[in-house]
Amino acid sequence: SSIGKFGGDTDNWIWPRHTGDFSVFRIYASPDNRPAAYSPENVPYRPRRHFAVSARGAEEGAFTMIYGFPGNTQQYILSDAVEYVQHRSDPMKIDLRTQRLDLIAAAQEADPAVRIKYAAKHALIANPWKKWQGEVIGLERLGTADRKRDYERRFAAWAADKPEYAHLLDSMRAAYAAAAEPFFIAELINETGRTIELALLAEQNLLRRRAAAAGTPWSEAKPELEKQYLKLYDDYDAALDRRLAKCVLHGLAHYYPGGMPRKMQDEIDRAGGTIDAYVDALYDRSPSVSRETAEAADTAALAADPVLRLRKLFSFGPEGIGRGMMLRRNLSDVPSIERWYRPYLRALRAFDPGRAFFPDANSTLRVAYGSVRGYDYADGEYHKPLTTLDGLIAKDNPAIYDYDIPQSLRDLHASGDYGRWSALIDGRRTVPVCFLADNQTTGGNSGSPVLNARGELIGINFDRTWRSTMSDIEFDPELCRNIAVDIRYVLTVIDRIGGAGRLIDEMTIR
Structure with missing residues (x-):
C-alpha cells in the first residue's frame, strides 16, 4: 500500500501524482484452457487476445484511448440541476463530511488502534468529499450554470413556435422544483x-x-x-x-x-x-x-x-423522516425528471445539429480518446504531463505514513539500475510514474486500460485532477485531465520491487 496509495488522501485528486495504483491478478485454468476447480495441474489461462505492452510508455502529445464501464456523467442537465449541485447539495455534503473527518482524524491521532480501524472508513468518506470541493470550484470557474441558462434561452426561442417542444423546458423546470427539496432530504438522511x-x-x-x-x-x-x-x-x-x-x-x-x-x-x-x-x-x-x-x-x-x-x-420507507423520495445517484435521475430528457435530447439535436452529442456514461461500455497533455493550472503555472521516480523520492518521508516508501524503492533509485523501463526525461535517466491525458473519465474508469495509437498498453487510469472533477457535468478539454500510472512504473515495480520478472516474461513487450 505504500506504493499503491502513496500520498494517501493528501495527494488524492491532486497533480503532481506519484501513486502506483495498480493490481495484478492471474487467472488459472485447466491444462486445456477451460474453467476448473483448484488443481496443482492448472495453468495460467491463455486468452484469445491480449494487449501488447509498450516499453516506450507515454510521451507528451501521444494519442490515448481509454475504454471501460464508467458510472455516470450528466452533460445535458438543465441549469436548475447545476444550481442544485453547486449551491445546495455539494456544500451540505462537504460541510457534514468535514465535521466527521475532523472527529475521525482526531481519534486516529490519539490512538493508533483507531487509526487502523478507521483508515478505510476515513478514505471512503474523504474521496467524494474532496471530489465535491473540486466540482464546486470547477463549476464556478467555468460559469456552467450561466452558460446553460444562455443555451436554454436560445433553445426556448427556437422552440416557441414548435408545439411538440414549446413547453418542454417549463415541464422540466416544474419537475425539478417539485423534486429538489425531497431529494435534498434524501441526501441529508444518507449523510447523517x-x-x-x-x-x-x-x-x-x-x-x-x-x-x-x-x-x-x-x-x-x-x-x-x-x-x-x-x-x-x-x-x-x-x-x-x-x-x-x-x-x-x-x-x-x-x-x-x-x-x-x-x-x-x-x-x-x-x-x-x-x-x-x-x-x-x-x-x-x-x-x-x-x-x-x-x-x-x-x-x-x-x-x-x-x-x-x-x-x-432514517430508512426510506413510510416510517422514515424522508418525504417519500428514494435516494438516486443524482437529482436528474428522479423518474419524474428523467422522463423529460428523452424528448429534450431529441429536441436539442434538431435545435443544434452541428453539436457532437456524445453519450453520457451509464455503467455500460464507453470509449474516450485524447492525448497525453499537461495544462495551465494557474497564472504562470504549467503542469507537465509526466511525473518521475525522482519526484517520488523527493516526497519520501519515513516519518509520515502516507509518504513512507519501501526501502527497496529507495535502493533502486540510488542504484539507477532501471533497465529497459527507464526513459530520458528533462535530460536525466529515470522511471516515469504517472501521466496526464485529456480523456473524459469518471467513477468506474479506475483500472481502465490506456492505449496508444498502435493499440498497445501504456498506462492504467485511476483518477482525475481536483479542478476537473466538474467534468461529470461539463467537460473542458483545456482543464480536465485524467491521471494514469505509467506502464513503465508498473513494470518496474513488478520486476525490481516485487521480484516477479517471471510475469514479465509472459507478456508481449514492444
Whole structure:
C-alpha cells in the first residue's frame, strides 16, 4: 500500500501524482484452457487476445484511448440541476463530511488502534468529499450554470413556435422544483442518520440472532454475512461512533428544512430534550455497543434495542423522516425528471445539429480518446504531463505514513539500475510514474486500460485532477485531465520491487 496509495488522501485528486495504483491478478485454468476447480495441474489461462505492452510508455502529445464501464456523467442537465449541485447539495455534503473527518482524524491521532480501524472508513468518506470541493470550484470557474441558462434561452426561442417542444423546458423546470427539496432530504438522511454504525449493528445483531433461532446460523448458511458482521465489530469504536452520531444529528437539525423533523424531535424530547442527551441514552442502553454485550443479550433485548427505532427513522420507507423520495445517484435521475430528457435530447439535436452529442456514461461500455497533455493550472503555472521516480523520492518521508516508501524503492533509485523501463526525461535517466491525458473519465474508469495509437498498453487510469472533477457535468478539454500510472512504473515495480520478472516474461513487450 505504500506504493499503491502513496500520498494517501493528501495527494488524492491532486497533480503532481506519484501513486502506483495498480493490481495484478492471474487467472488459472485447466491444462486445456477451460474453467476448473483448484488443481496443482492448472495453468495460467491463455486468452484469445491480449494487449501488447509498450516499453516506450507515454510521451507528451501521444494519442490515448481509454475504454471501460464508467458510472455516470450528466452533460445535458438543465441549469436548475447545476444550481442544485453547486449551491445546495455539494456544500451540505462537504460541510457534514468535514465535521466527521475532523472527529475521525482526531481519534486516529490519539490512538493508533483507531487509526487502523478507521483508515478505510476515513478514505471512503474523504474521496467524494474532496471530489465535491473540486466540482464546486470547477463549476464556478467555468460559469456552467450561466452558460446553460444562455443555451436554454436560445433553445426556448427556437422552440416557441414548435408545439411538440414549446413547453418542454417549463415541464422540466416544474419537475425539478417539485423534486429538489425531497431529494435534498434524501441526501441529508444518507449523510447523517444512515452513517451511524450502531444503528446498523443493532439491525445486524437482531437478524443474525433470528437466523440462528430458525436453524440457519450465518456462520453456516451465510458465511459471507457472518464475515461482514465480524468485520463490522473488528473496525468499530463505540466512543468515536457516539461522537459521530451527535455530530450528524446536529447536522440534520441544521440542514433539514424547517429544523429537526418532528418524528426525530419527539424521540429527542423523550430522552431529555437535547441531541447529546438522546445519543448518550441510546449508547448507554444499547446491547449492540460491543459484540460481547450483543451476544450476551437475549433475543427480546436485541429486539427492544432503542437504536432500531433510529434505524427506522432514517430508512426510506413510510416510517422514515424522508418525504417519500428514494435516494438516486443524482437529482436528474428522479423518474419524474428523467422522463423529460428523452424528448429534450431529441429536441436539442434538431435545435443544434452541428453539436457532437456524445453519450453520457451509464455503467455500460464507453470509449474516450485524447492525448497525453499537461495544462495551465494557474497564472504562470504549467503542469507537465509526466511525473518521475525522482519526484517520488523527493516526497519520501519515513516519518509520515502516507509518504513512507519501501526501502527497496529507495535502493533502486540510488542504484539507477532501471533497465529497459527507464526513459530520458528533462535530460536525466529515470522511471516515469504517472501521466496526464485529456480523456473524459469518471467513477468506474479506475483500472481502465490506456492505449496508444498502435493499440498497445501504456498506462492504467485511476483518477482525475481536483479542478476537473466538474467534468461529470461539463467537460473542458483545456482543464480536465485524467491521471494514469505509467506502464513503465508498473513494470518496474513488478520486476525490481516485487521480484516477479517471471510475469514479465509472459507478456508481449514492444
